[in-house]
Amino acid sequence: MAVSQVASQTSSRVFCLNGDFAGVSSSAKGRIISSVSCRGGAPSSLSSPLTVSNSRRSKGGRKSDLRPRVQVPRRAGVTIEAVIGVEKKVDGGAGSKGDEAPPVKQPGVEAAQVPSMDVDSVTEAELKENGFRSTRRTKLVCTIGPASCAPEQLEALAMGGMNVARLNMCHGTREWHTQVIRNVRSLNSEKGYSVAIMMDTEGSEIHMGDFNGAPSVKAEDGEEWIFTVRKLDSLPERTTVVNYDGFAEDVKIGDELLVDGGMVRFEVIEKIGPDVKCKCTDPGLLLPRANLTFWREGRLVRERNAMLPTISSKDWIDIDFGIAEGVDFIAISFVKTSEVIKHLKSYINARAPNGSIGVFAKIESSDSLKNLEDIIRVSDGAMVARGDLGAQIPLEQVPSVQQGIVNVCRELNKPVIVASQLLESMIEYPTPTRAEVADVSEAVRQRADALMLSGESAMGLFPEKALSVLRTVSLRMEEWCRENKAHASDRLPELSSALHDRISENICNSASQMANRLGVDAIFVYTRRGYMASLLSRSRPDCPIFAFTDTQAVRQRLNLQWGLIPFRLDLSGDMESNLRRTFALLKARGMMKKGDLIVAVSDISTSDVMQSIQVRRIP
Ligand SMILES: Nc1ncnc2c1ncn2[C@@H]1O[C@H](COP(=O)(O)OP(=O)(O)OP(=O)(O)O)[C@@H](O)[C@H]1O
Ligand SMILES: CC(=O)C(=O)O
Numbered sequence: 001m002a003v004s005q006v007a008s009q010t011s012s013r014v015f016c017l018n019g020d021f022a023g024v025s026s027s028a029k030g031r032i033i034s035s036v037s038c039r040g041g042a043p044s045s046l047s048s049p050l051t052v053s054n055s056r057r058s059k060g061g062r063k064s065d066l067r068p069r070v071q072v073p074r075r076a077g078v079t080i081e082a083v084i085g086v087e088k089k090v091d092g093g094a095g096s097k098g099d100e101a102p103p104v105k106q107p108g109v110e111a112a113q114v115p116s117m118d119v120d121s122v123t124e125a126e127l128k129e130n131g132f133r134s135t136r137r138t139k140l141v142c143t144i145g146p147a148s149c150a151p152e153q154l155e156a157l158a159m160g161g162m163n164v165a166r167l168n169m170c171h172g173t174r175e176w177h178t179q180v181i182r183n184v185r186s187l188n189s190e191k192g193y194s195v196a197i198m199m200d201t202e203g204s205e206i207h208m209g210d211f212n213g214a215p216s217v218k219a220e221d222g223e224e225w226i227f228t229v230r231k232l233d234s235l236p237e238r239t240t241v242v243n244y245d246g247f248a249e250d251v252k253i254g255d256e257l258l259v260d261g262g263m264v265r266f267e268v269i270e271k272i273g274p275d276v277k278c279k280c281t282d283p284g285l286l287l288p289r290a291n292l293t294f295w296r297e298g299r300l301v302r303e304r305n306a307m308l309p310t311i312s313s314k315d316w317i318d319i320d321f322g323i324a325e326g327v328d329f330i331a332i333s334f335v336k337t338s339e340v341i342k343h344l345k346s347y348i349n350a351r352a353p354n355g356s357i358g359v360f361a362k363i364e365s366s367d368s369l370k371n372l373e374d375i376i377r378v379s380d381g382a383m384v385a386r387g388d389l390g391a392q393i394p395l396e397q398v399p400s401v402q403q404g405i406v407n408v409c410r411e412l413n414k415p416v417i418v419a420s421q422l423l424e425s426m427i428e429y430p431t432p433t434r435a436e437v438a439d440v441s442e443a444v445r446q447r448a449d450a451l452m453l454s455g456e457s458a459m460g461l462f463p464e465k466a467l468s469v470l471r472t473v474s475l476r477m478e479e480w481c482r483e484n485k486a487h488a489s490d491r492l493p494e495l496s497s498a499l500h501d502r503i504s505e506n507i508c509n510s511a512s513q514m515a516n517r518l519g520v521d522a523i524f525v526y527t528r529r530g531y532m533a534s535l536l537s538r539s540r541p542d543c544p545i546f547a548f549t550d551t552q553a554v555r556q557r558l559n560l561q562w563g564l565i566p567f568r569l570d571l572s573g574d575m576e577s578n579l580r581r582t583f584a585l586l587k588a589r590g591m592m593k594k595g596d597l598i599v600a601v602s603d604i605s606t607s608d609v610m611q612s613i614q615v616r617r618i619p
């Protein structure tokens, strides 16, 4: 389809307010019909014809020293360097309504009229201290447990950069979870953090019980243990309960039982009614409710497990609890097909305002790998749950599968969390192994949206130290990637075939590319549903993305996406007014200063200019 056809079909035109924009040929002055491609052909969509010839970057801090060739003085003293927009014709008029000045208000006055712009207080402090460019792009998730549930422990994690608190419904009582949610919420409201909450379902996995309240129990080599399906109030020594009633019936003598994917191993030696006697063949620490898989003749026994529902009746009760508590994300364990995600999403939509809870698919079974694309397509994001995944597929396949899942998520524009054992040794020790640092770095280099701590923050001795390792390793690797232009040749396939979405996608890809070439300080996006913000995040630009949205739920959900700094702000339909107000508020709070250069895009369209890219210098 030719560009002109596209344009006529949508009554859209591409224009450039400032025809002298650097690098644009003079023949294109005034109207650049082809400057933003609305056509297919993914790779080329990333290489916008807008080549900016005089893009220069200074060494220190990489602040751009690009001077506008023509500065068009505009309203309220704001300098517009360039505007490139896709205009939606509403009334057949030729002019852009964007040129019509809305009522001019002084920035200071507006700031006073709009008292609040909410942004995470830790991010705000980092921005002020280190400047835009050095903010962390990779998001951090902490599993909350006995080592991190008290208000002061949660606050230490929030201060340390926790973006999302994860509650694993395998553990803890309803009261305990309610209290943790309450603690996080009060920290957010009292101290200005914006920690989101993720609920992780138990799923129909087979796991051990608790050990009379002990944090862990050692199983020694050659020891005989009883695995029982009896409901015991108090456990005799070397005994554990198994939560799955069919267990004693299903296992066979000679089967191997793997605890947490092989951290500890047992061999079945005798069946005695509801009890199964096993010998420890690989010693190690047994954690409460550790996951169990059983293997026969070198193969995982899956038939029984496969019969169990992905969402158990207990999970549905937990999900109702999550909806009632207004959690931001629900992660579903042991997803096998896309059907269960679709079903859950319609269940949630019928009970909670549309889209306010993000549904994440945990990829941790071989079934989920078979249906990976379908599952991710219908989910709001995914988790590479390497703990259980490593028990279901050979361990040596986990790294390449991880890279594959991260790639699919990026292609389909879904946030992805890399989880489990990132810093496992830090459960007990204050420093990580070199191999763990390499593993964390690799996930950052793969450009996963988020990294997750499990036992390290839930029941380890050093939750804050573990979080700080994730933070510093992420920052360093992100910097390395930028310095080495490690991702300059990344190609993303086109996401959608619907024209409106393709325009958004091309606008965002081009905006990111312009931002990189111009070396701007930040990209601003004004977005109601967060879609444009996610598209910008997907293109992984060199600078941070400030995402302004008017709903708290969207702001919380953007917390989990790479490179986004979400702000909650009342938005008007007029882009110019949004921009001026944001500049004033950010300057007043010391988060930006005169002369900073930004690229701005928007999907807010109450006026007839739908989507546009602007390059602005802060007045
Ligand atoms: N709410 C909690 N209460 C007590 N202990 C917890 C809690 N949450 C986690 N833990 C402890 O931390 C360990 C690791 O936590 P996590 O929830 O990530 O486990 P996991 O078994 O990897 O996850 P999953 O069950 O989803 O596969 C658990 O084995 C458990 O000992
Ligand atoms: C996080 C999780 O569920 C796993 O790694 O198995």
Ligand SMILES: [K+]
Binding pocket: 168, 169, 170, 200, 201, 202, 203, 333
């Ligand atoms: K779980």
Ligand SMILES: [Mg+2]
Binding pocket: 333, 364, 385, 387, 388
């Ligand atoms: Mg798991």
